[in-house]
Amino acid sequence: MPSELGSSVGAAVAASLTIPSDSEQTVTFSLAWDCPEINFSKERTYYRRYTKFYGTRGDAAAKIAHDAILDHGHWESQIEAWQKPVLEDKRFPEWYPITLFNELYYLNSGGTVWTDGSPPVHSFTSIIERKFSLDRSRSDLKNTVSISHHNDTAVDILERMTSVLEQVHTPVTSNSAFGPNLLQQGEENIGQFLYLEGVEYFMWNTNDVHFYSSFALIMLFPKLELSIQRDFAASVMMHDPSKMKLLCNGKWVSRKVLGAVPHDVGNYDPWFEVNGYNLYNTDRWKDLNPKFVLQVYRDVVATGDKNFAKAVWPSVYVALAYMNQFDKDGDGMIENEGFPDQTYDTWSVSGVSAYSGGLWVAALQAASALARVVGDKGSEDYFWFKFQKAKGVYQKLWNGSYFNYDDSDGSSSSSIQADQLAGQWYARACGLSPIVDEDKAKSALEKVYHYNVLKSREIWSGVTYGVAATMIHEGLVDMAFQTASGVYEAAWSQEGLGYSFQTPESWNTDDQYRSLCYMRPLAIWAMQWAFSQPKLHKYEANPEMNEDSLVLQHAGFSRVARLLKLPDEDVSRSALQWLYVGVSLKCNVHQNFRLLVNGEGKMVGSGSFGTVHLAMSKATGGLFVVKSAQEGPGLKSLENEATMLEKLHSPYIVRCMGRDSFVGRQGEGRLNLFMEYMAGGSLSNVADKFGGILEEKVIRLYTREILQGLKYLHKNEIVHCDLKCQNVLLGSSGNVKLADFGCAKRLRDLKSKGASMTSWQSISGLLCGWPLKF
Template identity: 55%
Template sequence: MYKITLFNELYFLVAGGTVWIDSDLSSSLPEDSDLPLHNSTCNSTVPLIGSSPPDFDDKENVGKFLYLEGVEYFMWCTYDVHFYASFALLDLFPKIELSIQRDFARAVLREDRTRVRFLADGTWGTRKVIGAVPHDLGAHDPWHELNAYNIHDTSRWKDLNPKFVLQVYRDFAATDDMSFGKDVWPAVCTAMEYIEQFDRDGDCMIENDGFPDQTYDAWTVLGVSAYCGCLWLAALQAAAAMARSLGHDDYADRCMVKFAKAKHVFEAKLWNGSYFNYDSGTSYSSRSIQADQLAGQWYTASSGLPPLFDEDRIKCTLQKIFDYNVMRVKGGRIGAVNGMHPNGKVDETCMQSREIWTGVTYSLAATMLLHGMEDQAFTTAQGIFLAGWSEEGYGYWFQTPEAWTIDGHYRSLIYMRPLAIWAMQHVLSPPRAILEAPKVNTMERAYVSPGALQFLQDSVRKITPKSGCF
């Protein structure tokens, strides 16, 4: 069943809406200024607001690649979803995957001051803020008019920038492509600087702002959150590892000082003895068991980095998710529900908390594989096969939706995220570069004399969005 589903889910790359063109056919970005800004942390040059990002030569003639989030959500290369789906491209078409990451690296360093209205609250803001990773590469004019998504202001989302750093490092580690690493490093630094502003109280951990400011864009989250906080911890570690590989040891030290502080805050505020709470707020869902709470650890382990937490806590959390989110929902036959209360009832806070997300279920299974829980992993993934692909299921063959509910109602057929099943294959057959890389603990050089370093505050330019939303 695993092999059948693994290869069948690849239908999306050809049937889900794909554009692949020669690089020469995509015109260059308009130039408003050619004045550079020197970033002392990165030892690189990044553009001022309004100028064109640096271009990367298509040395290997890979071309430019786009694929839709889904046939109902018409946006190209939706990044918070590509975070899950990208394992398929990395494992099968790595040059295309690097091309997409280069596109987003360019986009991080761009700003589009066009005013747009956000549908969720009716406010107006800037289409694309410099430093913020865009939600997508656009719709009608891809690569140029970014952020076709306009429900929320995604410049305030807390997952996109960490996801960019994590994907870049994973791809860098898997391909051992030093040229790629050097190309995207300024964007990595800028993305890290940008997200730091969401550490409101200076404790080194970012906080969510009381609206759905992440890929679960109907599920409100407040304060420190399991999902975004874990991604942030993983991004700090990945940025440190990449910095060391590129010779920026001071930057790596700063990241790991911040990582040590942020990890302490994360565990103190969220760990309850058997899993990490949904967030540090006081709502009814704050103690919910989120199936996706270890997304940062998933990427950390997939990239060959040391674990974010003690192994017993990771396995305890995964077992809790398996026992509650998987096995207490139709006996594990339909995947993992996104949210489950500790009393064993599905979290009905919103549409997304009560849904089973097919791609998230696959990524959860991959995380279980990474931590030696093979029986739980394949039982979890089998639920998606049984519900979506088997003769006894819902009949979603070659149109796997983003989500379904316990009673079988679906949302968004033919969706990108189910390609995350290739994250399982990434575990079973990891890239040679990751297998052969020296196992270096990124914490080993983290000691810095008290007060000597303040992560990205004293010597690094602060990037503050100009949208008036902060």
């Protein structure tokens, strides 16, 4: 088909020269194109990074080609100087440098986008549903033009349009994963960087996979790596309640909740509509938040950038507080929930797991170290305390030769996971203390080598590189090269499977691959990091921690964690079951809950206020207790207790989960108070069961926790007024909590009135000569 008159459909370059005999000459030419804009399907357009130097008009191709012709020799010499130390390093087998440098193809071929770091440019079609006006005075306009154009109507109108677009869209970046907002004044805006998880998995900056591949960026383009983590830090603080449908079960869930690190920064509208992945609800994944924390800390120790550390620290804190909800038993360790809730998204995991659990342990230590960098002494001590606690729990996965897949006693619990030491790997890479003993790490890696490397039916290329890096950190260098060489033989060698410059996520022994051109194989740079680890800005935790500070830090952290708790179906029912009581049948507790013991309800306590029954939630099966009272002094006492407890949040105070006021069948006012169930009973019960004799160390433990509870109360200007063994309750793990606040008083209320006490307390007080007023 002929071209139209005056148009160009192609071009050719011709050069004429004379070459004398026995000589050579070089013809240099350059091919360049200028495409300054990146357009996404949600009407957002960005300028590419190079427009900072060549402008945004799209007419700079000749200038780009000119610069390439002049400077390409210098570029080539710089590349050779960069590669030379690796190529000449006698420690490395011949295949290693070849694979190391060639895997970098993905930084260009992975759908890469590098913007100038400015907010998106919009067209008027993108705001057609918004109300706006161009009718405004020139003094209102942000973008002024040269005074020479003051009579140019077109310029004036364009100026107004530009101003409207800026004013309409400027606030939107605060509700997105727009990392440049975290830059401080004077810091360089290097731009934003995107690359796909794979050419078959169309999601940008997939976090759980970038965890592996990010070593290439932090070693070669550290400012781009910091930019990516700023975007994720911004995403932690955003909440997107718009619904998306899960493929696994057809349920609709929020796209991204506050506190969760997204799986990716999106696909069709990156940074603004995150989580393109919708197979499972990644807000419940256990590896994303710890991986974010670990990557941030590694980047800080690699660059020493304290401004970056301070900017992202709030997001790190929130990310860890969000994870607290997955510590179901309060032992300091998160638990997986029986579905594929981590990067291996076809492998179900239950309970404490080697992979997610190890990442959690390492992330707590990294958070403590990062807190020291930013000068947060309280958080430094608190996260170190949590690290030590979780580290102790993690050891129970050790079976004598490796760490079990999980502790659920299921059919796969004793499986040998190649990536079981991912937390250990990152702890070493960050210059932190190892999370497991060296002999255990070596034993586990040897087991992985003999079973997962030599006998595996499926090979994951990026994970293989990560495991090899772990081996290098543990001193198993020969084993590391033998492990990683399998990827070279299959993907890059002439005798291999032909995967050069398109390394897949995995392949099996039948030569079947999955997902060509994948991000994770960049993890080979984690091996190079282990060999040439830059000087680390290592921080050691202070062994002397202030106990009072820990209590305060725990209270604050727990409060943040409660506010971040996921509003999914099961959790929301648990939290809102008290509302169900008030709006359903409006009858007594026996009709709203299935009470235990033959359906009649077991009374577990009583007092002057009324009765206490053990109950079970119909929605979740969880146990709790219901304190019930009707009109009279008992009702007032229970109302006082509810008022007190609803404002108290301490690990040493029994938790109130809600109340329900209603009218009984006889027209009397009634109140139900819903409390956490303390399975150990009261100290009086324990003393009776054990003949009144307890070990001294147990008494010291109980006393310490009682005093911690009292200290918390007194700091909040509350006096219990009825402290006795019957009102000190024990959990199943031996933890102690203060209960029964019916007589409790606030100090401000005692300035003009005396305090009421039970008869027992009054008599003992009189015998001791105590006054009855404060």
